[in-house]
Amino acid sequence: MRQQTPQKPQKPHEQQALILAALRDPQALPGWDLPRWDLLLRQLRQADLTASLYIQLQQRDLLEKIPRQPRRHLEWAAQFARRHTQSVLWEVGFIRKALQEAGVSLVLLKGAAYVAAALPQAKGRIFSDIDILVPKGSLEMVESTLMLYGWNTGHHDAYDQRYYRTWMHELPPMQHVKRMTAIDVHHAIVPVTARIRPAPDKLLAAAVPANGETLDRVLAPADMVLHSAVHLFYDGEYDHGLRDLVDIHCLLMHFAQQPGFWGGLVSRAQELELARPLYYALRYATSLLHTPVPDAVMRAAEVARPHPVLLWVMDALFQRALLPKHPSCDDRYTGVARFLLYLRANWLRMPPVLLIKHLFHKAFLSPKQSG
Amino acid sequence: MKLSALSRSELSLRLRHGLPLRTGAFTFRVKTCIPSVAHGLSLLYADYPLAAEEFSDFHVTLASPPTLRRWFKSQVTFRFDGMAPFAPLPYTQAFPMLEWGLNWCVSNHANNYLIIHAAVVEKNGYAAILPAPPGSGKSTLCAALTLRGWRLLSDELTLIRLSDGLIEPLPRPISLKNASIGVIKRFAPAAVFSPEVRDTVKGTVAHMKPGADSVRRAALPARAAWIVFPKYEAGAPSVLDTVTPARAFMRLADNAFNYSLLGQQGFHTLAGVMDGTAAYDFTYSVLDEAIQVFDALPVPA
Numbered sequence A: 001m002r003q004q005t006p007q008k009p010q011k012p013h014e015q016q017a018l019i020l021a022a023l024r025d026p027q028a029l030p031g032w033d034l035p036r037w038d039l040l041l042r043q044l045r046q047a048d049l050t051a052s053l054y055i056q057l058q059q060r061d062l063l064e065k066i067p068r069q070p071r072r073h074l075e076w077a078a079q080f081a082r083r084h085t086q087s088v089l090w091e092v093g094f095i096r097k098a099l100q101e102a103g104v105s106l107v108l109l110k111g112a113a114y115v116a117a118a119l120p121q122a123k124g125r126i127f128s129d130i131d132i133l134v135p136k137g138s139l140e141m142v143e144s145t146l147m148l149y150g151w152n153t154g155h156h157d158a159y160d161q162r163y164y165r166t167w168m169h170e171l172p173p174m175q176h177v178k179r180m181t182a183i184d185v186h187h188a189i190v191p192v193t194a195r196i197r198p199a200p201d202k203l204l205a206a207a208v209p210a211n212g213e214t215l216d217r218v219l220a221p222a223d224m225v226l227h228s229a230v231h232l233f234y235d236g237e238y239d240h241g242l243r244d245l246v247d248i249h250c251l252l253m254h255f256a257q258q259p260g261f262w263g264g265l266v267s268r269a270q271e272l273e274l275a276r277p278l279y280y281a282l283r284y285a286t287s288l289l290h291t292p293v294p295d296a297v298m299r300a301a302e303v304a305r306p307h308p309v310l311l312w313v314m315d316a317l318f319q320r321a322l323l324p325k326h327p328s329c330d331d332r333y334t335g336v337a338r339f340l341l342y343l344r345a346n347w348l349r350m351p352p353v354l355l356i357k358h359l360f361h362k363a364f365l366s367p368k369q370s371g
Numbered sequence B: 001m002k003l004s005a006l007s008r009s010e011l012s013l014r015l016r017h018g019l020p021l022r023t024g025a026f027t028f029r030v031k032t033c034i035p036s037v038a039h040g041l042s043l044l045y046a047d048y049p050l051a052a053e054e055f056s057d058f059h060v061t062l063a064s065p066p067t068l069r070r071w072f073k074s075q076v077t078f079r080f081d082g083m084a085p086f087a088p089l090p091y092t093q094a095f096p097m098l099e100w101g102l103n104w105c106v107s108n109h110a111n112n113y114l115i116i117h118a119a120v121v122e123k124n125g126y127a128a129i130l131p132a133p134p135g136s137g138k139s140t141l142c143a144a145l146t147l148r149g150w151r152l153l154s155d156e157l158t159l160i161r162l163s164d165g166l167i168e169p170l171p172r173p174i175s176l177k178n179a180s181i182g183v184i185k186r187f188a189p190a191a192v193f194s195p196e197v198r199d200t201v202k203g204t205v206a207h208m209k210p211g212a213d214s215v216r217r218a219a220l221p222a223r224a225a226w227i228v229f230p231k232y233e234a235g236a237p238s239v240l241d242t243v244t245p246a247r248a249f250m251r252l253a254d255n256a257f258n259y260s261l262l263g264q265q266g267f268h269t270l271a272g273v274m275d276g277t278a279a280y281d282f283t284y285s286v287l288d289e290a291i292q293v294f295d296a297l298p299v300p301a
Helices: A012-016 A018-024 A028-029 A034-047 A050-059 A068-102 A110-116 A135-148 A158-167 A200-206 A222-235 A242-257 A261-271 A275-289 A297-305 A306-323 A334-350 A352-370 B010-019 B035-044 B091-111 B140-145 B181-189 B211-215 B247-256 B264-275 B286-293
Strands: A107-109 A129-133 A150-152 A173-174 A182-186 B017-022 B026-032 B058-063 B075-080 B113-123 B128-131 B151-154 B159-161 B174-177 B198-202 B203-208 B221-233 B239-243 B278-284
Touching: A012 B151, A018 A028, A018 A050, A018 A242, A018 A275, A018 B264, A028 B198, A028 B211, A034 A068, A050 A068, A050 A135, A050 A173, A068 A110, A068 A129, A068 A135, A110 A129, A110 A222, A110 B286, A129 A200, A135 A173, A173 A261, A173 B203, A182 B221, A200 A222, A222 A242, A222 A261, A222 A275, A222 A334, A242 A275, A242 B140, A261 A275, A275 A297, A275 A306, A275 B058, A306 A334, A334 A352, A334 B211, A352 B128, B010 B017, B010 B026, B010 B035, B026 B035, B035 B091, B035 B203, B091 B113, B091 B159, B091 B198, B091 B203, B113 B140, B113 B264, B128 B140, B128 B278, B140 B151, B140 B181, B140 B221, B140 B286, B151 B159, B151 B211, B174 B181, B181 B203, B221 B239, B221 B247, B239 B247, B247 B264, B247 B278, B278 B286
Parallel strands: A129 A182, B026 B058, B128 B221, B221 B278
Antiparallel strands: A107 A129, A150 A173, A173 A182, B017 B026, B058 B075, B113 B128, B113 B151, B113 B159, B174 B203, B198 B203, B239 B278
């Protein structure tokens, strides 16, 4: 007697969007059957969103209604994420101490900022390094103090050093020699060579206290959204694209409760030259995750809407690349879409001549030197 | 339905599409076209239940990477739902790689257990945990005990439930290395082994089929009664030395995969285990003597 082939959740496009359906409407998850859960967990794992979904269900008091087999996977991931949050706070403590000595106050970015500010999406979010923003003038002081405290830069290659120090918006990543934890020290949120130039001084000046307990600061609400948007839509790395979009979704939902947030978002974006990434963020958060964005904000953001042909291309690229890197989410164009977005990011990062030099060096000279 | 209900050709066919196999508390969907894996499974997993098609905990694949190498120096890659946690191995090591891969899946995810790198066996409701570094004869002793009336809970991963401190069985084939293979084959000529695979990182390895009874009772947890740190020493008499609880605690924690990840919960679970157990260092060379010592271990109060 042969068993039948595994039940698959309906048609391919439904499989592809399974994770989106779950994130949009966690309320419906208790009704999902096991074959759907089987595939959903695989997509969540690839996107690093398993623990996030656990939190969504926990906040709605729905965990007990999830079948035992999938619930166990959610709990496993949540256990791991709790530990992760603890270690981030622990590590931030070391960085704070070092920076105090350098006389620089700590401004945290991205994942570590969400944890320090106890934002809703921080629970369950896994990330590998801690990002901080310091004034460009203090860069040398910060770097040497961090080195005294045990963080070392890993990129010894002269070209890499020049790449980071001359053209990028951050120091070469530093790693602690004992704890093996990594810090990215930024002095801006986009590369020096990029076409858009959001002024780092404005970001630092507007930074707000992360919480009531420490002197750590994080970017102001609108700036935090804009940084998240420029990171996602200009960086070219989409391995965690959906998780980053979920971040934006959660930030928008959370800050929507603060008076004046929506009203100031678009003008702040224009001030920082980040209206285009904001437009993309709102467009794809609303279309993929159904984020509730007020019509007036959406209309105002349209000033940065690209030409219809370009937008058609971007839709085709982002709607593929923002899905988890799981075979069930891919169609025949997904690989091409990811590659084109990688090229686009490099194009946006550097002027053409510099880009050609850079890619030439990476392709032909770097391998020779390391070999 | 057990795996043994499938004919060899049915097994190979099902493996091509993914065969959901249940071992202990986990279901693995194993997908492969490699004949040595099908052969190993049919030999060692005959008594294991097939799981329902609708949900698997871990989707694993074993396949040759699609590179030119496949034509002259073929390799095998273990993938967990597309991710490859290990570098490829020579093609002949496919079955041991499956075993290592399945262990990896459990030890990297199952955080509702404190997971200790240790063999664990049970008799009359009392479990003995055998933590030890490779080369100490842990698996050899474990294999011998299960061939003489002890139930196999696990040869590699002792899963201690955080909820109640009981040990959840994960009976899977016992991995034997180098000289141990011959030792156990002489000790129990009727035992079933997978073909020996040479030149792995662990030397020559072969896996021994666990007893049908251990597989059948895989849902039945047990309470830890003894922690025995085995050490094989050629020609040595069997000697059992008491280890203080504090020292045993540290040595168990050192052997745990997720002790620091579990934080306080890990500490309390391990402390709970120590409360009801006696710990020993055990030096041995003769398996029959060792089994007598185990059979005579005093039941803790």
